[in-house]
Amino acid sequence: MAKRKKNLDMRCVLFPDDVKDTFRKAGKAPARTSTPATKCWKRCGDSFLDTSVIQKLQSEKKSRNAHKVALKSVTGKRDAGTDDPVHIAWSSSEDEEADNDSHPPSRLTVTQAPHQPRAHKQHPVDCYRSLRMFSSGVETDDLPSIDSDSELEEDKSASKEHSDCINPVLSPAEISDYSSYDDNDEDTEESRAESSLLDAAETSKQSVSEWVRSAQAILQTPQKQTTKSVKTPEDSSKKRRRFERGGLAERLNRLHSRQRSAISFWRHQCNSTTSAADRPGVLMLRILGVREECGMQAAVCDRLPEGEMCVALFNKDTATQLQPAPGDIVHIYPPWQNLVVEGERYPIILNTHFSQKVCVETKQDNAAVAVEKCRPPPLTRCLWRSGTSQVSTEKSIPCKQVDELNRREVRKSLLDAVEDCGSSCSQRGPVEVVIQRVYCIPINQFRHRASLQHRALSKPPESAPPQHIGRLCALVQDGYGMFGEVLLQCVSTESEIQQNSEQLEGRVCLLQALRVVQRLTRDKCSLLFSMIDSLWPPLVDPKSPDDLPQSPCDRVPPPSFCYRLSIQQDHMVPLSRQTESPLYRPPVLQTLREILQDESLRCRCSFRATVVHKQLLSSNAGNREMLLFVTDPSLQTEPNAEGNRRTVVVCLNPSCLTRSSVTQALDTLQQQTILKFRDAVKEHGQIFCLDQTVIQLEPEDPSFSIPRPIILDRLGPETLPYSLCTVTGVIVAVDESTAFSWPTCSRCESCRLETRGKLKGFLCLECGAVMDEATTKMQLEVFLSCSSLSHCNVKVKLQQKTIKSLLNSTRCPEGHSVENVLGSEIGPLSAFVHVVNRSHTVWMGLEELSFDCAD
Amino acid sequence: MDSSLRSVAEQLLKDLQRTYSETNQIPDDLLIALRFVFGPCALQALDLVDQRSVTCVSSPSSRKAFQVLGGSGHMYTCFTSCHYCPCPAFSFSVLRRNESLTCKHLLAACLSQAMGLCQQEQVSDQQMTHILSGQTEAST
Numbered sequence A: 001m002a003k004r005k006k007n008l009d010m011r012c013v014l015f016p017d018d019v020k021d022t023f024r025k026a027g028k029a030p031a032r033t034s035t036p037a038t039k040c041w042k043r044c045g046d047s048f049l050d051t052s053v054i055q056k057l058q059s060e061k062k063s064r065n066a067h068k069v070a071l072k073s074v075t076g077k078r079d080a081g082t083d084d085p086v087h088i089a090w091s092s093s094e095d096e097e098a099d100n101d102s103h104p105p106s107r108l109t110v111t112q113a114p115h116q117p118r119a120h121k122q123h124p125v126d127c128y129r130s131l132r133m134f135s136s137g138v139e140t141d142d143l144p145s146i147d148s149d150s151e152l153e154e155d156k157s158a159s160k161e162h163s164d165c166i167n168p169v170l171s172p173a174e175i176s177d178y179s180s181y182d183d184n185d186e187d188t189e190e191s192r193a194e195s196s197l198l199d200a201a202e203t204s205k206q207s208v209s210e211w212v213r214s215a216q217a218i219l220q221t222p223q224k225q226t227t228k229s230v231k232t233p234e235d236s237s238k239k240r241r242r243f244e245r246g247g248l249a250e251r252l253n254r255l256h257s258r259q260r261s262a263i264s265f266w267r268h269q270c271n272s273t274t275s276a277a278d279r280p281g282v283l284m285l286r287i288l289g290v291r292e293e294c295g296m297q298a299a300v301c302d303r304l305p306e307g308e309m310c311v312a313l314f315n316k317d318t319a320t321q322l323q324p325a326p327g328d329i330v331h332i333y334p335p336w337q338n339l340v341v342e343g344e345r346y347p348i349i350l351n352t353h354f355s356q357k358v359c360v361e362t363k364q365d366n367a368a369v370a371v372e373k374c375r376p377p378p379l380t381r382c383l384w385r386s387g388t389s390q391v392s393t394e395k396s397i398p399c400k401q402v403d404e405l406n407r408r409e410v411r412k413s414l415l416d417a418v419e420d421c422g423s424s425c426s427q428r429g430p431v432e433v434v435i436q437r438v439y440c441i442p443i444n445q446f447r448h449r450a451s452l453q454h455r456a457l458s459k460p461p462e463s464a465p466p467q468h469i470g471r472l473c474a475l476v477q478d479g480y481g482m483f484g485e486v487l488l489q490c491v492s493t494e495s496e497i498q499q500n501s502e503q504l505e506g507r508v509c510l511l512q513a514l515r516v517v518q519r520l521t522r523d524k525c526s527l528l529f530s531m532i533d534s535l536w537p538p539l540v541d542p543k544s545p546d547d548l549p550q551s552p553c554d555r556v557p558p559p560s561f562c563y564r565l566s567i568q569q570d571h572m573v574p575l576s577r578q579t580e581s582p583l584y585r586p587p588v589l590q591t592l593r594e595i596l597q598d599e600s601l602r603c604r605c606s607f608r609a610t611v612v613h614k615q616l617l618s619s620n621a622g623n624r625e626m627l628l629f630v631t632d633p634s635l636q637t638e639p640n641a642e643g644n645r646r647t648v649v650v651c652l653n654p655s656c657l658t659r660s661s662v663t664q665a666l667d668t669l670q671q672q673t674i675l676k677f678r679d680a681v682k683e684h685g686q687i688f689c690l691d692q693t694v695i696q697l698e699p700e701d702p703s704f705s706i707p708r709p710i711i712l713d714r715l716g717p718e719t720l721p722y723s724l725c726t727v728t729g730v731i732v733a734v735d736e737s738t739a740f741s742w743p744t745c746s747r748c749e750s751c752r753l754e755t756r757g758k759l760k761g762f763l764c765l766e767c768g769a770v771m772d773e774a775t776t777k778m779q780l781e782v783f784l785s786c787s788s789l790s791h792c793n794v795k796v797k798l799q800q801k802t803i804k805s806l807l808n809s810t811r812c813p814e815g816h817s818v819e820n821v822l823g824s825e826i827g828p829l830s831a832f833v834h835v836v837n838r839s840h841t842v843w844m845g846l847e848e849l850s851f852d853c854a855d
Numbered sequence B: 001m002d003s004s005l006r007s008v009a010e011q012l013l014k015d016l017q018r019t020y021s022e023t024n025q026i027p028d029d030l031l032i033a034l035r036f037v038f039g040p041c042a043l044q045a046l047d048l049v050d051q052r053s054v055t056c057v058s059s060p061s062s063r064k065a066f067q068v069l070g071g072s073g074h075m076y077t078c079f080t081s082c083h084y085c086p087c088p089a090f091s092f093s094v095l096r097r098n099e100s101l102t103c104k105h106l107l108a109a110c111l112s113q114a115m116g117l118c119q120q121e122q123v124s125d126q127q128m129t130h131i132l133s134g135q136t137e138a139s140t
Helices: A002-013 A017-024 A036-050 A053-057 A060-076 A085-097 A124-135 A143-158 A162-166 A172-179 A188-202 A206-219 A223-228 A233-239 A248-272 A316-322 A414-421 A443-453 A494-504 A526-534 A592-597 A660-668 A800-809 B005-023 B028-038 B041-050 B088-096 B104-115 B125-132
Strands: A283-293 A296-303 A309-314 A329-332 A337-339 A348-350 A355-359 A431-442 A470-477 A483-491 A508-511 A515-521 A561-566 A572-574 A602-617 A625-631 A648-652 A674-683 A686-689 A694-698 A724-734 A740-744 A753-755 A762-764 A775-779 A781-785 A792-797 A825-837 A842-848 B054-058 B064-069 B075-079 B119-122
Touching: A248 B028, A248 B041, A283 A309, A296 A316, A309 A316, A316 A355, A337 B005, A337 B028, A348 B028, A414 A431, A414 A483, A414 A561, A431 A483, A431 A494, A431 A674, A431 A694, A470 A494, A470 A526, A483 A494, A494 A572, A515 B005, A526 A561, A526 A602, A526 A674, A592 A602, A592 A648, A602 A660, A660 A694, A724 A792, A775 A800, A781 A825, A800 A825, B005 B028, B005 B104, B028 B041, B041 B104, B054 B104, B064 B104, B064 B125, B075 B104, B075 B125, B088 B104
Parallel strands: A309 A348, A483 A561, A648 A686, A792 A842, B054 B119
Antiparallel strands: A283 A296, A283 A329, A296 A309, A329 A355, A337 A348, A431 A470, A431 A508, A470 A483, A508 A572, A515 A561, A602 A625, A602 A674, A625 A648, A674 A686, A674 A694, A724 A781, A724 A825, A740 A775, A753 A762, A781 A792, A825 A842, B054 B064, B064 B075
C-alpha cells in the first residue's frame, strides 16, 4: 500500500493529460491561466496538499524509497534521450506503472535556477521557479555523494517536525549544514534563505517544499559544496549517524531543532508585526556597552523599567542580526534565561534568540561600531575543577547589590515561585522571605532523608565528603504566611553553623534559583509542622493572594502543606536594609515550670536549664539517645509541695545536631553550665530534642542561679522510671549475689594488679605504680524500706562512699557481715530510677548517683 | 577586559553537577543553556558523554589525566590542570580564532566529571609518563 501511494506521488509530477483525470478527484479546480505545463505543476501542487498522501510523504521510509528508486532510474536512464531532468527523475514510476511513459514534458523549459524558489501556491511564477530548480545540474557525475547526502537528509528530516520544512531549498551541502543546525556555517546565504523561505512556513506549504527539496536534493549538483570545504575540523563529526537513543545528545538535538524553528518563525513574525506590545516576560534593555567574547557578544545593559543592570549574551547569529550598539533599546522575548553566576556582579541573560531592536541610536558614521574584543581566557584555568563540589569555605554571606534590584521584580509569594520552577531552577525574579529558624541536620540523618525521596539515585551519595558534619536548613516564611524549608549548603565546621545562624535568622532574604525537592504535608511530616504551628499565627497579618487585608490571623488555620526547597550557597541573600523583620517570631523562652504546666498535647518550647545528670541509652548501634536531667530556678525554688517536679528529663535524639561545645559541657557537667534549648518538642509531658531543636551553650548568668545543693523529687509511689529522686530508708536486706569487692590501683584505679611475689603489696600493670595496699572497691545492692512508700520493694545499688560509710559504721572484728548492716538507715541518697515494675507488687530498681544534692 | 563567558560556563557546570547529583537527570533548560554557551560542540560533547567516551586515567603516583575517544576514533588526552586539547578543532576555534570556549573533547571531559560518568582506568606510572608526555595512548 505504501508503495502504491509513493508511486502516486511520483505520478503527480508527470504532465501527461491522462494523468489529469486522476487528479480531478482531488477536487481542486485549476485556476491559472498560464502555460499548460505550469498548470500541470500547480495542479500537482494542489493535489499534494489536499490528499492524505502529503502526510505519508513525511515518513522516512517512503521518501528514502522514493529516492532510491529515483536515483536508480537516473543512473539507468541517463541516456533516455530527453534533456529534461525532471522526466528522468520521475520516470522510475513508469517502470512500475507501465503506462504513461510516452509524454515527455517537452513543454517545460529547462533553465538554471539562480535563486531560491518560493513554493507558493498562489503565484504562477513561483511554481515556474520551482520548476527551474529541478532542472539544474542533472549532468552530474557525483550522484553517489548526493545519495549519501540526501539519505542523510531524509534521516534527519524524517525525525523532525513539520515546522522544520522552512529550511531553505539549497544545494545538498547547504541543506545538510542547515539541518544539523550548525552555527559555524554562518553564511549570508543561510540568512538569505531563511528570510526568503519564511513565506513557505507561513502559508504552510510544508509538504510541497519538502517535496521540492527532496527532489532537488537528487538532482542538483552539489557544486556549492566546494565553497564549504573550509570547515572547522570539528564539523567533520557532524556527518554522523544518529545519536544514542534516549541519550542527552538526542534530547538536545530535538530541543535545539525546535528552538531553531521557533526562532525562524519568530523572526519572520517580527518582520511582519509592527511593534511589541508590553507583554509579560519581555525584557526591555538599554545597551550600555558591548564587547565580544569568544564568538559571542556580551552587552552590559540596564533593565528598562529602572531596574538593575545585567549582562545579556548574544550568540553570533543573533548579534549579526541585531547589531547591538550602545544606546540601543532591545526587547528580548521569552523564553530567555537568567543565570546568577558566582563571582559576577550582574546576572547574565542567556538564550537571547528572540531579540529585537526597538530603537536605534543615530550613528554619526555609517560604519559599524567596532566591538571591543575580550582577552581570551587563560589556558591555565580549567573549566571544571574537581574541587568545585559543595564544599563550603568559611566566608560570610555576601550582601550583593540587592538594593539595586527593582522592587517590582521581587516576588513575595513562595507558592508562585515554587509553581514556576518545578524541578528546574526558578528563572524569574527572586522571592522575598523571612528566615524564621536556622538549624543543622547531621549529615547521616540527612542522607537517610534524601534517599527516601530520590529512589532513582543509583549511585551512593558521594556528594557529602566525610568532613561535612551537617547540612544547614532554614525555615522561611513569605509575606502570605506560606512556609518552606530551605536546604542550604553542607557545613564542615561548627563556627560555620554559628555564623550562618547569626547572619540569617530573623532577616529578610531573597531566594534566587530555587529548586523544589519535595512537597510536605502535615501528616507525613508532623515534626516540621509542629514547628510551623509554633510560629502561627504570624505577627503581621498575612496578605491574601489579591493583596487585600485579610481577616484576623487567629481565625486562619495554620497551613497544612509546605515545600522543601534547595538552594545554592550564595543564592540566599540577606537584604541589608533591615536587621529583623516584623514577621520574625523568635523563640520565647519559658521557665520549666511554665512548660510543665502547659496542657497542650504537643508543642514547641524553648528554655534555659542546667543539666544535673546525663544518662546514655544504648539502643541500636549508632543511634544512641541521651537523657538529660535538667532543672532551672523555677523548679528548684518552689516550695515543697505535692506534685511539684524538681527536674525534667530531656531526651536528646541523634537527629539533633549537638555542637562540640555542648558535648564538652555535657561531658564535664560543671555546676555552672547553662544550656539553652530552642524549639524542643514537648509531647505528652516529655521533652525531646529533635531535628529542628538547637542547643546552645549559654554564658554564665548570675541571675540564673540554682541554689546548691540541687533538690530532687522524693521517691514516691508515682515515680516514673528514668527519673531522678532522693531516697531515704532502712536496709532490710542485702543482695548477697551481687556483693563483692575488688582491689584497684590507688593511682589509676585500674583492676589490673599483680602481687609482687614474696614482697608485700601490689604492682599495677596499667601505670606501673607500686603500692602496699590496694584500694578496695565494693559493690553492694541493698533493699530498702522507705517511709514514703509502703508495700514497695526498693533496691538500690550503692556508691562507694556510701558503702564505705555504712560498713565503717558497722564494723566488727570479723569483717563485714550482713546482720550488722541490716537495720541501718541510709539516705537521703540521690538516685536514678532504672526500672519500675508494677506487675503485682511495686518493685523499683535504683542506682545511687554522686553529685551535690541536698541532705 | 576579562571574559565573563568563562564564569558563565563554570557556573553552568556547577549547576549541572548539583542537579544531576540530586535528581539524576538534566532539565531541558539546562541543556539549552549549555548549547547556547558552548555552541555546536555542546551537542557533540553530549554525544561523547552518552557513549561514555571519557576515561579518567590514574596512576599510583596519584596523577590523573582524561582520555577522550573522539568521533573519528582518535584518542585525545586532556589534563586536569590546564584548558587544552590536542585536537585540531581546539587549535583552530579556540586558540587561533578565539571563536569558541572549548572543543567537544574538553567539554565532554568536563561534563563527564560533573556528572560522574567517567570510566576509570588504572595505569602504571610508566604508562602515565607516556601519556603525559604526549606519546601513545594508555591502552587500546
